Amino acid sequence: MSKVEEIEQLIEQLPAENIAELAAWMQQRATAIRDHSAFLNSYAPEDEGLYDDAVAR
DSSP states (O other): OOOHHHHHHHTTSSSHHHHHHHHHHHHHHHSSOOOOHHHHHHHOGGTTTTTTTTGGG
């Protein structure tokens, strides 16, 4: 059984008030994940190769 399946089984046993609390916690965690789309959207074709030496730093 996978961890996700184990969690699903545990969640099914929670009372409704705890599910609402869990949902709020999950929403908070989801918004805490960094989003790099602004950087990727600003990357232009003329920037190609600009960061090639970044690994060497």
